[in-house]
Amino acid sequence: MPLLKNEAIIKELYTRVEGEDTLPDRGAVLVDLARWQADRSALIARGSEIGVRLTSAEAPEAIADDLSQLSLVALEFPAFTDGRAYSYARLLRERYGFQGEVRAVGDVLLEQLHFMHRSGFDCFEFSSDQPEEDWIIAQADMKVWYQPTGDKRPTATQLRRR
Amino acid sequence: MYEYDEFDADFVNQRALQFGRQVESRLSGKLSEDQFRPIRLMNGLYLQLHAYMLRVNVPYGCLNSAQMRKLAHIARVYDKDYGHLTTRQNMQFNWIxxxxxxxxxxxxxxxxxxxxxxxGNCIRNITADEYAGVAAEExxxxxxYCELLRQWSSLHPEFSFLPRKFKIAVTGSEKDRAVVKAHDIGLRLHRNENGEEGFEVFVGGGLGRTPFIGKSIRAFLPTEHVLSYCExxxxxxxQLGRRDNKYKARIKILVHEMGSEAFSELVEKEWAEIKQGALALPQAEIERVREFFAPPAYEALPEEDPDFEAQRKAEPGFALWARQQLAAHKRAGYAIVNVSCSPVGKPPGDIxxxxxxxxxxxADTYNFGEMRVTHNQNLVLTDVRKRDLFDLWKKLVALGLATANHGLIGDTICCPGLDYCALATARSIPLAEKISERFADPERQAEIGEIYLNMSGCINACGHHHVGNIGIVGVDKKNTELYQLMLGGSAEEDASLGKILGPGFDEDGIVDAVETVINIYIDMREPNEKFIETYRRLGPEPFKDRLYGAPA
Amino acid sequence: MQQVVIANRLTDGVVVFLGRNRCWVESLDDCPPTEQTDEASALLALGVKAEEEQEIVGPDLIEVASHQGTLVPVKMREAMRARGPSTRTDLGKQAGN
Structure with missing residues (x-):
């Protein structure tokens, strides 16, 4: 599935390692929370980039102390109507100060991209024939924002004070 | 009232154009119905029994005359020449x-x-006391704060896919006209012992299939923290609301299952992290918004108007209306005018x-061009000079809006029910019509006195039946409408939930049962005792015994 | 048991029924019911396909019965959809608008 980051399609750098599957010899990997917790030292010892994938029932508090070891956190949307990961993304960025990639995976749709970006997601795995065009459409609609989030978009209140 | 600046105006325009794009995507098949449904709902568009239904927000019940004329225009051009005032102070159109x-x-x-x-499963229109800014006891x-909350909640990126819908109500009076204890968050503005402004915060109230009265989780929240605390x-x-079962997804279930103290601890812990952040309201911002709600240019008037007194003596119809529909204004010589949209034998709230x-x-002639919508599906003119009341009344009579039943049994709260609603299991409007006809005599209604009769056409309780002094809920039993009667609910500061009295009745039977209940109350009440007080003193037994027969 | 497929038209939400030649019609009178279970399933499948093709929304099989020479849905809810609101007989299909 295409990956979109910084308005462009990017190549997948991470090898997804499901459950207790064997780790590849080298290269970046994306593992589940349980695998990370079980094999933490071995994963760090590999010397490659590590990503952790959280289900929508796994809050990022579980990895808050590990974030300096991680370059990617992938947050799952089991259905686009399950909005827990919006809070998780904000917590990762605004509470825990995570600077790495926050990736939206699962039921990711054009119409939710803007909310996701505002919440702190910067990478999107979504099924589309034209992801770059979709990104432009999704960002073009709304240009006024009322909520201060970590995305640095100026809110209406901030602009009024200028 | 609040007026949009360029940011607010751009925001709603951009949102309208966005929905245009999304409708195109739906019609071309880029969006499936499952994908489109939450989008149209978040723009107020339902698909009901006969057609699409559009619900237009009336922010905390405040409207100006230009907006009302636009609603009339929409009803005439795009709908079937009428709108419906809802139990959350909005207006909806049934044939869009x-x-x-x-x-x-x-x-x-x-x-x-x-x-x-x-x-949609997001923060809904903020509701408030319809007498906000003018009530004598406010x-x-x-x-x-409603306006500040409205802006904060508009397309909130984090809270647009909540487990379920989320309703916030705000009041600033001792007398609760906003039903704050039946909301996901209820905010009661008051002053502490130092004279500072703050909120008592209730959470986890709600009606629907599992009704709860909201729990107070904070006695005093300084007003500058209202946004961060709600966040x-x-x-x-x-994060924690249930998503496995839509019937258990409201915050009231979470608060109930974990206990309000444990819930409150989590909130306080989260709030401690963000209270000094960007959501803290600078006093200047509060004052900027407060200016929009500055009192209009009131005249200095004597409290009593001699003409008004004389007109009441001369015209019994006016006297009856004035006795029932007026409320005390904080300014001398002015009155708050309740305008009933529940005429005898007609659907409550249709206009x-x-x-x-x-x-x-x-509103332009007598009320500075503004008006309010109430959760009782009526309208209010908040600032009428007493000397204008007689002229106003004559014009309301001509418009068919002069029914004198405010706070009486004919002024029911009633959901659209099975006549329109895709969720309903029984009709509710015909029942409201029959009950208002049964008690049509204004003298009889006045003799019965203050009473709130609320009815819903299903357990989702849009008609607030649990908090009616008399509540009626329609159910479908083997393809026949059956109506259950409950007594003892209250939506005010003494909020309580009604209890079902016994087996249900058919359509005519329930009207008779309501009359029986009223007759028992008349027989057994003490002087000046309201229905709810009599019920609380006697309990359900006398009513049960007469309706279902005394136990052997 | 006689059945028809009911739905709302996507563009305007108007209640429609699956009539002859796979056409969606606004009146139940123009809609031949089926008594065959297989045929009913096939009709519903046509409804599902019509939803995928952005013609209608929410196709559903409903039971109908003859009443004084015309077809009427058996369930109250569907009868309301086929007729219009009972409190406003000047509106909806019953009023021809």
Missing amino acids: KLSDMPEILLELASVEMHGIQSS IEDPRV AILRVYN SSAQMEGFADL
């Missing part, structure tokens, strides 16, 4: 075409209106385009 929606939203945007978040005007509540709910336009004219 999807293909007209982009145009309708642009029309609404031109008068600072929209349907954003009038449905502590503080809640509209300032903390919503963040806890968004025609012509009535909307006529009423907008009255």
